[in-house]
Amino acid sequence: MTADGMPEVDRAAASRAAIAARRARAEVKEAVRTGRRSALDVAETAWRDPSGIEGGMRVRDLLTTLKGLGPARTLTVLDRLGIAPVKRLGGLGHRQRAVLRDWLKRRSAVPGHGRLVVLAGPTAVGKGTVSAFIRENFPDVMLSVSATTRRPRPGEIDGLHYFFVDDAGFDRMIDSGEFLEWAVVHNLSRYGTPRGPVQEALASGRSVLLEIDLDGARQVRAAMPEATLVFLLPPTWEELVRRLVGRGTESPEEQARRLETARVELAAQDEFDALVVNDDVRRTAAEVVDLLAVPGAPSRA
Numbered sequence: 001m002t003a004d005g006m007p008e009v010d011r012a013a014a015s016r017a018a019i020a021a022r023r024a025r026a027e028v029k030e031a032v033r034t035g036r037r038s039a040l041d042v043a044e045t046a047w048r049d050p051s052g053i054e055g056g057m058r059v060r061d062l063l064t065t066l067k068g069l070g071p072a073r074t075l076t077v078l079d080r081l082g083i084a085p086v087k088r089l090g091g092l093g094h095r096q097r098a099v100l101r102d103w104l105k106r107r108s109a110v111p112g113h114g115r116l117v118v119l120a121g122p123t124a125v126g127k128g129t130v131s132a133f134i135r136e137n138f139p140d141v142m143l144s145v146s147a148t149t150r151r152p153r154p155g156e157i158d159g160l161h162y163f164f165v166d167d168a169g170f171d172r173m174i175d176s177g178e179f180l181e182w183a184v185v186h187n188l189s190r191y192g193t194p195r196g197p198v199q200e201a202l203a204s205g206r207s208v209l210l211e212i213d214l215d216g217a218r219q220v221r222a223a224m225p226e227a228t229l230v231f232l233l234p235p236t237w238e239e240l241v242r243r244l245v246g247r248g249t250e251s252p253e254e255q256a257r258r259l260e261t262a263r264v265e266l267a268a269q270d271e272f273d274a275l276v277v278n279d280d281v282r283r284t285a286a287e288v289v290d291l292l293a294v295p296g297a298p299s300r301a
């Protein structure tokens with residue numbers, strides 16, 4: 001027994017574990033300092049597993065590894081963000097995570113690199129309508145074209161609206177790692193974002209818009225934490241139903257299935273960086289384009 005009543009063996013094990021955790025946290029900081037990992041990636045890892053190594057890091061220690069942020073400036077930034085200096089990443093609340101994520105994203109925006117914005121939201125909220133408006137009015141934005149196993153609707157063009165592929169073709173794309181993300185949507189068809197065009201556009205300075213479902217948005221967050229996730233909301237639930245029924249492209253059974261998914265998606269809106277109510281297509285598109293920081297587009301900030 002030691003003086004504090006702890007068995008000698010337990011105390012030695014606890015001390016070894018503490019030393020190992022300190023060392024692992026120092027390695028994480030070194031990875032951020034040398035650019036092998038981004039601070040945002042460390043924070044997102046901590047929030048996925050708050051009891052892991054990253055979750056145990058103090059926010060202050062993470063920020064001081066960033067270029068140009070000494071201990072004094074770090075305290076000023078934390079004060080501005082409303083985060084106490086003693087806080088650990090894993091112990092941050094939802095609001096604090098959101099402000100820190102936003103701050104890290106803005107800081108890490110690479111000059112000359114485009115921004116990636118993910119547009120998600122329940123069925124018939126108007127994602128396609130808003131995306132089409134952006135395609136027509138903001139040609140600097142690259143709209144990713146997804147692959148899908150769904151059949152084309154009348155008027156849909158292969159390569160413009162979707163790449164329409166059969167199940168075997170979709171399987172091949174999965175196997176060859178072509179997708180940034182993919183998901184089964186509405187329990188029915190598979191949809192996926194081809195990775196190559198997105199990465200090429202971003203590297204060449206173009207901003208990219210993905211219009212995908214909740215599952216896909218979560219995958220993009222994990223793979224590219226610098227992406228901004230936007231959730232489109234209907235003005236009311238009744239208006240959402242009106243838009244779905246009024247569109248008239250689904251059978252009553254399919255409409256019911258989509259509305260079921262819509263309830264699940266609406267419940268996940270807090271996971272997103274920005275919520276935009278689609279009451280007016282032009283205004284909504286302007287708000288999304290604002291987040292894409294397209295050169296030449298009027299900023300409302």
Ligand SMILES: Nc1ncnc2c1ncn2[C@@H]1O[C@H](COP(=O)(O)OP(=O)(O)OP(=O)(O)O)[C@@H](O)[C@H]1O
Nearest residue numbers: 122123124125126127128129243247278279280281
């Ligand atoms: N701001 C708006 N005001 C009124 N109607 C709208 C608005 N935005 C879209 N709509 C209408 O709502 C219907 C659904 O829009 P859209 O097909 O773009 O939804 P979506 O979110 O892409 O749906 P899905 O996820 O099912 O593909 C369309 O008939 C469209 O014209």
Ligand SMILES: Nc1nc2c(ncn2[C@@H]2O[C@H](COP(=O)(O)O)[C@@H](O)[C@H]2O)c(=O)[nH]1
Nearest residue numbers: 146147182183185191192193211212213216
């Ligand atoms: N995870 C992904 N979801 C996608 C992708 N492309 C589209 N979608 C979503 O599918 C539904 C249904 O679309 P519809 O054209 O059949 O009406 C819609 O909510 C889209 O957001 C994708 O590449 N990945």
